[in-house]
Amino acid sequence: xxxxxxYYILGRFLQSVMVLWIIVTLLFLLFRxxxxxxxxxxxxxxxxxxxxxxxxxxxxxxxxxxEQYIIYLVNLLKLDLGDTFSYSGKTVLDIxxxxxxxxxxxxxxxxxxxxxxxxxxxxVMAAMxxxxxxxxxxxxxxxxxxxxxxxxxxxxxxxxxxxxxLLPSSGIGPPMVRYRWETEWDKLMSPVFWRHMxxxxxxxxxYLHGLPLLLMRSNMLEVxxxxxxxxxxxxxxxxWRVMIQTAARNAMLPVLTxxxxxxxxxxxxxxxxxxxxxxxxxxxxxxxxxxxxDYPLAQGAFFLIAVIxxxxxxxxxxxxxxxxxxxxxxxxxxVS
Amino acid sequence: xxxxxxxxxxxxxxxLALALPVTSQTMGEMVPPIIVHSVTQAERPIEYETTRLxxxxxxxxxxxxxxxxxxxxxxxxxxxxSRTVDSAAADRPFQMTHWRMVGRPERSDPDEFTYNxxxxxxxxxxxxxxxxxxxxxxxxxxxxxxxxxxREARLDIICEAQQIxxxxxxxxxxxxxxxxQVVNTAVFNPDSITTQAGIGVHNFWTWIGIEPTxxxxxxxxxxxTSFLNSFNPLEIAGDAPSRVTEMTWDRLMxxxxxxxxxxxxxxxxxxxxxxxxxxxxxxxxKWHDGEDVQSDDAAYSFEAALAGxxxxxxxxxxxxxxxxxxxxxxxxxxxxxxxxxxSLRFTLNTPSAAFETSSLAKLNLIPKHIWExxxxxxxxxxxxxxxxxxEEIPIGSGPFKYVAFDVNEFVFLEAFDDHWARPQIDAxxxxxxxxxxxxxxxxxxxxxxxxxEWPGDPGVLQNIVEENEHLDLFSAISIGFNYFAFNVRYAxxxxxxxxxxxxxxxxxxxxxxxxFNGLAAPADSFVSAALxxxxxxxxxxxxxxxIEGARALLEGAGYSxxxxxxxxxxxx
Numbered sequence: 001x002x003x004x005x006x007y008y009i010l011g012r013f014l015q016s017v018m019v020l021w022i023i024v025t026l027l028f029l030l031f032r033x034x035x036x037x038x039x040x041x042x043x044x045x046x047x048x049x050x051x052x053x054x055x056x057x058x059x060x061x062x063x064x065x066x067e068q069y070i071i072y073l074v075n076l077l078k079l080d081l082g083d084t085f086s087y088s089g090k091t092v093l094d095i096x097x098x099x100x101x102x103x104x105x106x107x108x109x110x111x112x113x114x115x116x117x118x119x120x121x122x123x124v125m126a127a128m129x130x131x132x133x134x135x136x137x138x139x140x141x142x143x144x145x146x147x148x149x150x151x152x153x154x155x156x157x158x159x160x161x162x163x164x165x166l167l168p169s170s171g172i173g174p175p176m177v178r179y180r181w182e183t184e185w186d187k188l189m190s191p192v193f194w195r196h197m198x199x200x201x202x203x204x205x206x207y208l209h210g211l212p213l214l215l216m217r218s219n220m221l222e223v224x225x226x227x228x229x230x231x232x233x234x235x236x237x238x239x240w241r242v243m244i245q246t247a248a249r250n251a252m253l254p255v256l257t258x259x260x261x262x263x264x265x266x267x268x269x270x271x272x273x274x275x276x277x278x279x280x281x282x283x284x285x286x287x288x289x290x291x292x293x294d295y296p297l298a299q300g301a302f303f304l305i306a307v308i309x310x311x312x313x314x315x316x317x318x319x320x321x322x323x324x325x326x327x328x329x330x331x332x333x334x335v336s
Numbered sequence: 337x338x339x340x341x342x343x344x345x346x347x348x349x350x351x352l353a354l355a356l357p358v359t360s361q362t363m364g365e366m367v368p369p370i371i372v373h374s375v376t377q378a379e380r381p382i383e384y385e386t387t388r389l390x391x392x393x394x395x396x397x398x399x400x401x402x403x404x405x406x407x408x409x410x411x412x413x414x415x416x417x418s419r420t421v422d423s424a425a426a427d428r429p430f431q432m433t434h435w436r437m438v439g440r441p442e443r444s445d446p447d448e449f450t451y452n453x454x455x456x457x458x459x460x461x462x463x464x465x466x467x468x469x470x471x472x473x474x475x476x477x478x479x480x481x482x483x484x485x486x487r488e489a490r491l492d493i494i495c496e497a498q499q500i501x502x503x504x505x506x507x508x509x510x511x512x513x514x515x516x517q518v519v520n521t522a523v524f525n526p527d528s529i530t531t532q533a534g535i536g537v538h539n540f541w542t543w544i545g546i547e548p549t550x551x552x553x554x555x556x557x558x559x560x561t562s563f564l565n566s567f568n569p570l571e572i573a574g575d576a577p578s579r580v581t582e583m584t585w586d587r588l589m590x591x592x593x594x595x596x597x598x599x600x601x602x603x604x605x606x607x608x609x610x611x612x613x614x615x616x617x618x619x620x621x622k623w624h625d626g627e628d629v630q631s632d633d634a635a636y637s638f639e640a641a642l643a644g645x646x647x648x649x650x651x652x653x654x655x656x657x658x659x660x661x662x663x664x665x666x667x668x669x670x671x672x673x674x675x676x677x678x679s680l681r682f683t684l685n686t687p688s689a690a691f692e693t694s695s696l697a698k699l700n701l702i703p704k705h706i707w708e709x710x711x712x713x714x715x716x717x718x719x720x721x722x723x724x725x726x727e728e729i730p731i732g733s734g735p736f737k738y739v740a741f742d743v744n745e746f747v748f749l750e751a752f753d754d755h756w757a758r759p760q761i762d763a764x765x766x767x768x769x770x771x772x773x774x775x776x777x778x779x780x781x782x783x784x785x786x787x788x789e790w791p792g793d794p795g796v797l798q799n800i801v802e803e804n805e806h807l808d809l810f811s812a813i814s815i816g817f818n819y820f821a822f823n824v825r826y827a828x829x830x831x832x833x834x835x836x837x838x839x840x841x842x843x844x845x846x847x848x849x850x851x852f853n854g855l856a857a858p859a860d861s862f863v864s865a866a867l868x869x870x871x872x873x874x875x876x877x878x879x880x881x882x883i884e885g886a887r888a889l890l891e892g893a894g895y896s897x898x899x900x901x902x903x904x905x906x907x908x
Contacts, residue, residue, distance in 0.1 A: 049461030157774065162778075168783070178742075179739060275771055280744050
């Protein structure tokens with residue numbers, strides 16, 4: 001790695017840290033300035049001023065805003081996201097730590113499925129340009145991209161779970177099976193878990209496959225006009241080999257970048273799917289935390305999502321600098 | 337000349353006569369715009385629609401009314417924390433809001449609502465957020481508490497209290513919801529389902545009595561839209577967790593299906609005098625970990641609720657209980673004396689008619705061998721109380737025991753074989769299912785066999801029951817009620833006539849038939865029609881829906897309308 005690239009990566013890293021700091025500050029302020037009260041779920045006929053004071057003190061909400069902010073930042077540096085307001089004896093990390101793997105399994109499986117279908121579909125559609133198949137395929141893809149996820153999810157639920165009773169409708173497994181899973185590995189080895197994942201994965205993949213498919217298709221069309229493709233054809237290679245080995249490999253680079261960014265955005269963007277399928281992931285907890293004005297939990301969830309997005313952006317930047325020498329060179333020009 | 341003079345004098349007199357009513361009834365200031373709060377349509381559509389309807393009717397009285405629908409967490413700021421001009425968290429104190437109280441077994445005794453909703457001592461920080469202050473009422477609320485021996489005398493007091501509140505119209509009650517539940521009667525015997533007065537069929541008695549008629553029925557599967565938060569016998573963590581804790585931890589008494597406390601873990605409860613009660617436990621009871629349940633456990637269950645330390649906050653020294661949720665229910669206990677392994681004597685500070693309902697039938701029995709070390713440890717810490725405790729597998733002595741739970745997803749209980757009232761079913765499962773449509777799908781598809789709660793349109797449930805032969809709808813009048821609360825501290829709601837006029841704008845029947853699809857009962861008091869004993873009173877005043885009636889009432893009190901039809905206060 002040359003010096004330019006190293007400087008470039010260091011610069012990007014510092015930039016990422018700055019972005020995270022700004023996000024953290026905004027999160028802190030947003031929740032405290034928002035017009036909702038964290039004690040809402042405690043109000044009861046027997047609720048007294050004494051209880052109220054005790055709760056505020058326990059949550060640290062009786063301290064001045066500035067002091068709360070400093071405590072928050074210091075704790076973050078220690079990776080202490082605090083205690084939740086609404087769950088007894090649990091820290092934010094406990095709750096999010098249990099949610100994050102479920103969200104990652106769902107997201108990665110859906111992305112893999114979506115990108116596999118998307119890339120292959122894009123190649124086929126480029127190859128069959130102008131055919132009825134391409135027209136129908138593109139329309140279908142645009143429809144799934146535009147259809148609200150909750151609607152697609154509910155349709156699939158209605159037919160596959162409730163009408164035909166082929167697949168389970170919610171959660172990650174029935175409690176009678178689930179309580180035997182002691183580790184993540186037990187969960188991943190259980191066919192029950194994967195069966196529960198089919199409907200949410202399919203719904204998410206239906207939505208996600210549009211981007212790689214359309215991107216791949218247009219890149220392919222562009223690449224197919226290039227001289228080196230024509231050369232390959234003239235060299236007598238089969239059409240299949242020209243498509244896959246020559247054209248697709250070149251057309252795939254932007255798709256890979258989209259995938260890297262997609263991982264980040266999808267992890268934070270599963271709120272709707274997780275709600276519809278009662279999937280115990282980050283998005284569902286986030287909605288719940290905001291509804292209950294559980295500041296630490298909501299902040300923690302947003303923070304985690306922000307870290308993942310910023311980190312994946314950072315990875316995408318590094319990939320760029322490694323794949324495209326011009327990025328490192330321009331960075332070196334700037335620093336020298 | 338004289339005739340002319342007489343004519344002029346007559347004319348002048350006539351004009352004077354015509355002018356008199358005008359001058360004697362000068363118009364007061366215009367009634368300022370009013371804001372009526374409710375939760376949002378998305379959160380609770382029924383409450384939103386009701387409020388919208390009433391707001392429209394209030395406009396017919398010549399009022400400028402805004403309907404402000406905001407999420408519950410925000411509503412707390414604008415109502416609960418905005419009672420007075422000085423303490424308002426919002427930009428001004430609230431005026432009128434839709435509100436509701438939910439039914440819980442311990443609310444079967446009228447004490448909680450009679451005292452906590454209206455006594456002037458809980459005006460600033462407690463549930464009397466409307467600011468009602470009536471010494472005559474306070475005296476009644478206090479008197480019903482100490483009327484221990486004579487139930488009929490207490491009934492008279494409760495009736496008088498209801499009369500006062502209805503006359504003063506500080507809260508405009510309009511419905512008690514009928515809580516709808518759907519049960520899969522292909523797998524359960526419908527005759528084994530118990531309806532508890534004011535609660536519905538999803539109650540403790542159903543859980544232990546419901547008989548499976550098919551293999552699938554041996555596991556009762558239900559769901560909740562809210563997260564389960566925690567299972568802690570010393571914490572009240574919301575509706576669903578409370579219903580679970582009452583199955584897994586026994587209590588000395590329980591509220592029976594008709595709403596009266598009866599001995600449960602106690603074999604007998606004997607009052608020696610209004611301050612002393614001797615409780616004897618059933619012999620042979622076990623904790624879920626196999627240890628014996630004894631009188632020192634029962635005593636410790638109350639001692640734990642009373643435990644706490646004196647702490648100094650902002651120069652003020654005050655008592656900080658370790659179990660703040662349960663402390664109020666135990667605080668009347670002055671002393672507990674252990675008589676033998678199974679008997680103990682409670683001595684109270686003051687006589688309390690509600691002690692059986694709100695203490696003996698409320699506090700969970702907890703094993704001393706588990707909780708004493710926990711509480712002792714908490715007593716050494718300033719900033720932690722029982723809310724920070726969650727046992728990995730909680731231990732109680734109730735008819736159900738915990739197998740596993742995940743607060744975000746499910747709780748899985750099994751029948752406790754060593755219990756003297758072992759349930760008919762083998763397992764009880766509650767899943768967290770925030771998606772209402774999925775709830776409907778699951779009950780129809782058989783994935784779930786007991787629909788516990790339904791915050792949506794009750795008409796939807798009636799439809800699915802008609803379409804599915806294996807489903808039956810159960811409903812019962814709730815102890816809870818929906819109402820409009822007025823901030824009686826400030827004009828215009830400080831005027832009883834104005835409040836009564838607003839009460840006339842609530843179309844009770846229309847709301848029941850159209851918004852609740854018939855799944856509600858008319859309400860006129862804070863004591864539900866479900867609590868038949870406490871409703872044996874003379875008829876309470878009625879406020880029929882009538883805009884004309886409301887206008888006549890206002891007119892009679894000197895209110896008037898300007899040329900544009902806007903309502904003005906009485907003059908002078």
